Amino acid sequence: MEFFNNLRDALQERQISMKQFMSFVRKEFYHIFRDKTTMAILLILPILMLVLFGYSISTEVKNSKIAILDSSNDVATRAIIEKFRNSEYFSVKKMVNNPSEIQDLFKKDRLNMVLVFGDNFYENLAHTGNAQVQLIVDGSDPNSAKTIVTYATSIIGAYQLELSKIDKIPFQINPQIKLLYNPQMKGAYNFVPGVMGMILMLICAMMTSISIAREKELGTMEVLLVSPMKPIYIILSKIIPYFVLSLVNLATILLLSVFLLKVPIAGSLFWLIAFSLVYIFVNLSLGLLISSIVDSQLVALLISGMVLMLPVIMLSGMMFPVENMPVFFQWISQIIPAKWYIIGVKKIMIKGLGLSSIIPEMSVLLGMGIVLVIASLKNFKYRLE
Amino acid sequence: MEKVIEVQNLTKKFGDFTAVDHISFEVYKGEIFGFLGANGAGKTTAMRMLCGLLPPTSGKGLVAGFDIHTQSEEVKRNIGYMSQKFALYEDLKVWENIRLYGGIYGVPEDEIIKKTDELLKRLGFEKERNSFVKSLPLGWKQKLAFSVAIFHEPKIVFLDEPTGGVDPVTRRQFWEMIYEAADRGITVFVTTHYMDEAEYCDRVSIMVDGRIDALDSPKNLKNQFKANNMDGVFQQLARRASRKAD
Numbered sequence: 001m002e003f004f005n006n007l008r009d010a011l012q013e014r015q016i017s018m019k020q021f022m023s024f025v026r027k028e029f030y031h032i033f034r035d036k037t038t039m040a041i042l043l044i045l046p047i048l049m050l051v052l053f054g055y056s057i058s059t060e061v062k063n064s065k066i067a068i069l070d071s072s073n074d075v076a077t078r079a080i081i082e083k084f085r086n087s088e089y090f091s092v093k094k095m096v097n098n099p100s101e102i103q104d105l106f107k108k109d110r111l112n113m114v115l116v117f118g119d120n121f122y123e124n125l126a127h128t129g130n131a132q133v134q135l136i137v138d139g140s141d142p143n144s145a146k147t148i149v150t151y152a153t154s155i156i157g158a159y160q161l162e163l164s165k166i167d168k169i170p171f172q173i174n175p176q177i178k179l180l181y182n183p184q185m186k187g188a189y190n191f192v193p194g195v196m197g198m199i200l201m202l203i204c205a206m207m208t209s210i211s212i213a214r215e216k217e218l219g220t221m222e223v224l225l226v227s228p229m230k231p232i233y234i235i236l237s238k239i240i241p242y243f244v245l246s247l248v249n250l251a252t253i254l255l256l257s258v259f260l261l262k263v264p265i266a267g268s269l270f271w272l273i274a275f276s277l278v279y280i281f282v283n284l285s286l287g288l289l290i291s292s293i294v295d296s297q298l299v300a301l302l303i304s305g306m307v308l309m310l311p312v313i314m315l316s317g318m319m320f321p322v323e324n325m326p327v328f329f330q331w332i333s334q335i336i337p338a339k340w341y342i343i344g345v346k347k348i349m350i351k352g353l354g355l356s357s358i359i360p361e362m363s364v365l366l367g368m369g370i371v372l373v374i375a376s377l378k379n380f381k382y383r384l385e
Numbered sequence: 386m387e388k389v390i391e392v393q394n395l396t397k398k399f400g401d402f403t404a405v406d407h408i409s410f411e412v413y414k415g416e417i418f419g420f421l422g423a424n425g426a427g428k429t430t431a432m433r434m435l436c437g438l439l440p441p442t443s444g445k446g447l448v449a450g451f452d453i454h455t456q457s458e459e460v461k462r463n464i465g466y467m468s469q470k471f472a473l474y475e476d477l478k479v480w481e482n483i484r485l486y487g488g489i490y491g492v493p494e495d496e497i498i499k500k501t502d503e504l505l506k507r508l509g510f511e512k513e514r515n516s517f518v519k520s521l522p523l524g525w526k527q528k529l530a531f532s533v534a535i536f537h538e539p540k541i542v543f544l545d546e547p548t549g550g551v552d553p554v555t556r557r558q559f560w561e562m563i564y565e566a567a568d569r570g571i572t573v574f575v576t577t578h579y580m581d582e583a584e585y586c587d588r589v590s591i592m593v594d595g596r597i598d599a600l601d602s603p604k605n606l607k608n609q610f611k612a613n614n615m616d617g618v619f620q621q622l623a624r625r626a627s628r629k630a631d
Contacts, residue, residue, distance in 0.1 A: 023488030027477065034476045219470030226436045226466040226543075227489045228458060 020229050024237040031211065032241050042207070042245060046199045046253050050192065050261065062324060064112040064148050067094040067105050072121035076131070080159050084115070089151045106138055106180060107353065113137045113148055125163075125173065134176045140350045144323075149177055192257040193345035197338035198312055199253065200276065201283045203246040206304035208287030212238055213300040216291075231380065239284050246280050266352030275348065275358060278365045279341040285372035286337070292379040312338040340364045387414040388447075389541055389572045390435065395444035397430050404430040406595035407444065412541075417563060417573045419583050422592030423623050428576050429545070431592070435574070436543055437461050449540040462490070465539035465571075469549040471530040475519035479510060482518055483533055490537035504532055524555035528562060535566055542566065544575040548582065560585050580616040591619060594628045 032039060066084065070077050084090050093109060096102060102114050116134040118124075125131035135152055139145045153175050160173050212235075215221040224234050250273070257263040265272060286308070294300045315322070315329055316338040322330055333339050344361035347353045355362075390412035397405040405427045412418045422428045433439040435448055437457030446453040449463035473482050480501055487497040505511050508528055518526060527547065535542050544563075548556045560582065567573050575586070583589050583603060590600040599606055599622055603615055610618045 017491075019494075020489050020491060023485055027474065027481070027485050030477055030481065031474075218472065218475075219468050220472045220474065222468055222470075223466055223472040224489070225438055226461060226464070227486075228461040228491070229489050 017230070017233070021233050021237060024229070024233065025240050028211070028237055028241045032245070042203060042249070043252075045202070046195060046249050047256060049195045049199065050253065050256055062089055063091050064089060064144070064151075064323075065093045065110065066090050066113045066115060067096050067102075067109070067111055068092060069096040069099060069102065069114065069116045071119045072117050072123075074120075074122040076122035076125055076159075076163075077117045080117075080133075080156060081115075083155050083159060084152075087151070087155060089148075102136060107351075107357065111138065112144065113152065115152070130172045130174070132174050132176060134178060136178045136180060138180055140180075140346050141317075192253065192261065192263050193342045193349060194316070196250065196253050196276070196345055197279070197316060197341045198309075199249050200246050200280055200341075201286075201308060201312060201338055203242055203249060204280055204283035205287040205290065205308055206301070207242050207245075208239060208284055209290035209294070209300040209304055210297050211242075212288070212291035213294055213297045216295050217297055232377075235288065235380070239288075242287075243280065243284065250276055263350070265349050267348035267354065271355050271358070272345065272348045275341070275344050275362060275365075278362060278369065279337065282337045282365050282369040282372065285369050285376055289372055289376035289379065292376050311336050315339065316342055335368075337365060337368055388412070389414050389449055390418075390574070391445075391447040392435075393445045395431070395434060395446050396442050397427075397434060397439065398442045403595055405434070405441075408592070408595075408597045410590055410597060410600055412572060412574060414540075414572055415567050415570050417567050417575065417585065417587045419586030419589035420574060420576045420592070421583055421589060421619065422576075423626060425628055426592040426626065427595040428592055432543060432545060432574075432576065435460075436464060436466060463540045465534040465537065465542035467530050467534040467542065467544050467547055469546040471526050473518045473526060473530055473533070476517060478515050478517055479505070479521070479529065480514050482529070483536065486533045487536055492537050500536065504536070508532060523551060524558070527551060527555065527559055531559070531562055531566075535571055539571065541572040541574055544573065546576055546578060548577065548579065556582070580614065580619055583615040583619070589615070591622050593622050593626050598622050598625065 068081055068084070070081065081092070085092050090113075093111065094105065096105065096114065099116070102116075105111050105114065114136040116136065118132055118134075121131050121133070133156060135149060137145045137149055156173055156175055212221075215224065215238075221234075225231065254265065254272075258265060287304070290300055290303050294303060311332065315325070315333040316336050317333070322333050322339065325333065340361045344358040344365075347357050347361075351357075388411050390410075392411070393409045394407045395405060395409070396403065396407050408431060420428060420432065430439065434441050434453060435446060437448075437453055437460040440457075441454065448460045451459040451463065453460055474485070477485065483501050483504065484497055487500070492500070505514055510525070510529070513521065513525070518529070521529070531542075531544075531547065534544075548559055551559070556579070563573050563575070563585075575582075577583060586603065588600065588602050589606060590597050591606075592598070599609070599618070601609065606612075606618050607614065610621050612618045612621065
């Protein structure tokens, strides 16, 4: 009998704390909905960004990984391959024997391009003055792809020029370009994942940290801590509205990109969302960590603006290919959650790869999230004492 | 008389620094207890321990009959708290603020509705029910903050410099609210910088360098220190301090 009484008390207690919790979550939504300006910015920002980032910046690409399928293996092809080997723009990773291997190579070795020489390359060139070479390029990053194609064509062009000087016959080598994953070289394929990474970070990390810092600034945090409400509930109720908001934004971006920008979701929508949830988790924890360090909204804004936004724009691979950065910045880019998220989104959304292909990115993000959440909760406790 | 706060040798150390140094005192039910001290004397630390926010290094403390060491949850449920910043949400309406704090303290929904009506009537705020708090004058916010702090009928209410930055007339009105609460049996534990307010308290303790150097009714203290008013008492004690204000 006593057991049942205890159980009933426990349940009642839980009901009360659930009620406390809900009245608190409701209050957080009031804060958001009543701040019309911020609300409008948060909802319009993703749309604005998708439109604005339509014009990305192209930059040079060094050490692109390539593989070569040489069916002719004659004087001309060997000479061209030699030129590719000597170029600082390319590094030849593999010689391929069978065309069927090519598709797998892109997925496995993260190749940027495969160079395919048909049969009797030199013979064709010598007899008809015409020969063909195929360039198969990973187009999921259109900037890099465009640059790689330009470099490759110019190397082949240089060889053609040399031949013409010796023989005085107009030789013609026609590079045929085939883009994988992004056949129309749409910039949208590149910046949609970037905008997703940025917006989700903005909502989760920045807004969460600001909203907690505000309670500290106003002195309401103190009153809440004196109340019987558990600190973990206070924090959770702060997170929930921004979690919801970030889901709305995720949906907006995906709908816009599919129907307006015509970027299809090639892979599984389920895994894309699951992967995004992990990324949202990382950023919410980041927001918590920031808010456990700072006491004012302004500092929270500055930290999330300068320390989070800038690196994400510059170093995440959203605008500039990470491969081209100085080594130091490449290291820094490793600890930027957005970089991993953007890579993963490109794999699922654009290349249409499955879960197995994003296991590295998924694990890195999960690891980051766990470390951040532990660090921020510890820090919170420490600060309270 | 029933004791609602019992403190024995309560101490808090931060590393080598002893913020609160073996303080002992008792507060009785329905009393208005003034907790004075210069900045950095350890007032805030002591108060945070009593509210269950900070675990003491050593010593014992019972608040509303619960051990502040082991039963901080129960302590929190039985106290109210109001700080200088009033801590109302400016972008919430008056009734929403009341409902929020009522909800946090687990007051049942129907009771919240009933008591909100009573409260607004008593304060003469019926017209302001749907106003945003940010549109209220400072004195009104202060009254509302105090009413919210005692909405769940706590045994004790802790007021941390509740009258900072408020004009004398409003302060006077605010003290009338404090008297009313004390008459209803709510114990009031108040820190203040205004020495005229110290005169309104039933008993006053004065902290110097983490210790309680004086504790008695204002009248007895003035006799003891041969001072005309509480300010004189406070000045004599504060001169003893070796610790710098932070």
